[in-house]
Amino acid sequence: MRNLHLLLLTLSALIALPVAAGSPAPTPAPIWRLDFMHEGGNAAAETFAIEQLLEEPQRWSGPTQDGLERGDYKVELFEIGAAKPWFSYSYSSVYSDWSHGVEATSSRKTFQESVRFPAPANDSTLIISRRKLDQEGQPFERVWQTSIDANTKPVTALSELPTIARDLEIHGAPESHLDLLFIAEGFTEKEREKFFDAAQQASETLFGVEPYASLREKFNVRALFLPSSEATLGGDTALKVNPNALGMARYALTMEDHRLRNAAMQVPYDNIVILTNSSTYSASGIYRAYTVVPVFEPRMRFLLVHELGHHLAGLADEYFHATPGYADAEKVVEPHEPNITALLDKKNLKWAHLIKASTPLPTPWQKQRYLDTLKGDQSWLLEEPYINEVGAFQGANYSPTQYYRPTLNCLMLRDGGDNQFCPVCANGIREVIEATAGSDVGK
Numbered sequence: 048m049r050n051l052h053l054l055l056l057t058l059s060a061l062i063a064l065p066v067a068a069g070s071p072a073p074t075p076a077p078i079w080r081l082d083f084m085h086e087g088g089n090a091a092a093e094t095f096a097i098e099q100l101l102e103e104p105q106r107w108s109g110p111t112q113d114g115l116e117r118g119d120y121k122v123e124l125f126e127i128g129a130a131k132p133w134f135s136y137s138y139s140s141v142y143s144d145w146s147h148g149v150e151a152t153s154s155r156k157t158f159q160e161s162v163r164f165p166a167p168a169n170d171s172t173l174i175i176s177r178r179k180l181d182q183e184g185q186p187f188e189r190v191w192q193t194s195i196d197a198n199t200k201p202v203t204a205l206s207e208l209p210t211i212a213r214d215l216e217i218h219g220a221p222e223s224h225l226d227l228l229f230i231a232e233g234f235t236e237k238e239r240e241k242f243f244d245a246a247q248q249a250s251e252t253l254f255g256v257e258p259y260a261s262l263r264e265k266f267n268v269r270a271l272f273l274p275s276s277e278a279t280l281g282g283d284t285a286l287k288v289n290p291n292a293l294g295m296a297r298y299a300l301t302m303e304d305h306r307l308r309n310a311a312m313q314v315p316y317d318n319i320v321i322l323t324n325s326s327t328y329s330a331s332g333i334y335r336a337y338t339v340v341p342v343f344e345p346r347m348r349f350l351l352v353h354e355l356g357h358h359l360a361g362l363a364d365e366y367f368h369a370t371p372g373y374a375d376a377e378k379v380v381e382p383h384e385p386n387i388t389a390l391l392d393k394k395n396l397k398w399a400h401l402i403k404a405s406t407p408l409p410t411p412w413q414k415q416r417y418l419d420t421l422k423g424d425q426s427w428l429l430e431e432p433y434i435n436e437v438g439a440f441q442g443a444n445y446s447p448t449q450y451y452r453p454t455l456n457c458l459m460l461r462d463g464g465d466n467q468f469c470p471v472c473a474n475g476i477r478e479v480i481e482a483t484a485g486s487d488v489g490k
């Protein structure tokens with residue numbers, strides 16, 4: 048009977064074609080990508096200018112609804128007249144990163160940006176919303192919209208980049224796995240094998256840390272070689288990664304978003320790690336944009352997992368020492384990130400279920416001693432009375448007073464050599480992996 052049931056279900060699904068309103072084209076749909084320029088700053092409105100709509104060579108393999116919403120922005124696609132979006136995806140970008148800095152208060156800048164989504168079955172409206180960080184609940188507010196014609200013929204995205212892809216480990220279909228991609232930057236043609244070896248090393252390093260270790264089979268990992276003319280960052284490299292981007296030392300970014308997408312689209316991917324051929328401490332991680340990691344830096348383990356904490360899971364920095372370019376928030380509301388709190392409502396602390404009744408809130412610790420020993424020996428931290436407890440420790444998110452973090456020794460706070468993610472961050476990472484690998488497409 049069960050088989051007959053299945054057969055009937057399958058037949059009725061076939062008869063129901065074409066796809067009902069409120070869904071993407073039959074799965075797996077082609078990937079469409081809207082490339083645009085995002086401009087703003089100087090306390091004036093932000094603007095969006097479309098460059099082109101492209102169709103990428105891969106098929107959509109990710110979720111179509113984002114239940115986590117960890118980014119500064121949200122892109123949604125609505126069929127005409129529909130109240131609910133058939134596609135929703137939260138993300139951050141180089142633009143949003145820059146817009147939080149002090150430079151954006153006195154100047155305007157333009158950045159490349161793109162959003163990817165499954166080709167629509169019916170005409171849709173694409174809406175981009177930005178999070179209002181100073182408002183209660185940090186709600187999203189619409190900043191731009193454009194029409195997407197389902198019958199339009201997008202430009203076929205053709206990459207002229209001489210990429211070579213290699214599978215590092217494949218555990219299953221892209222629809223049911225998180226597809227992680229390592230891309231080469233600053234490796235010359237002669238250094239191809241050096242890159243693939245480094246990518247393998249980075250992959251092993253990542254899966255040596257929880258929760259990646261126990262969720263390894265939820266991943267597919269690929270490496271993409273892209274030759275650079277020069278091996279020095281700042282020179283003629285393939286992705287033009289600048290190791291002192293946005294005027295900040297040790298902050299590595301590429302402004303070539305569209306070039307990066309044209310390289311990455313050769314293989315299925317959910318998350319990108321750009322591995323630079325460098326041993327100099329300069330890195331970044333932007334939620335669902337990309338991560339940059341100097342693969343030969345001695346602290347590569349920390350940089351890789353910390354920056355992926357931002358890029359893959361949307362975690363906040365738990366460190367709180369003064370950071371150039373960032374100022375304290377004028378008005379403090381509860382932040383949306385899962386691993387920091389303003390502790391305005393102790394009773395409803397988002398990680399309350401992990402805190403023992405005997406642990407005081409805020410949780411006492413030697414904050415000044417920590418700041419005084421930032422560049423020295425901090426082994427004393429491991430002797431703190433609450434070292435093994437989850438609590439609410441003052442100092443996080445670039446502010447020593449406004450925000451609190453869950454533990455004393457998390458990888459989102461510091462490089463302790465062999466320290467781990469706190470239980471709150473580990474949960475935050477696990478949630479994203481489950482949501483991405485447990486995609487609602489193609490099942």
Ligand SMILES: [Zn+2]
Binds near residue numbers: 386454457468469470
């Ligand atoms: Zn943490």
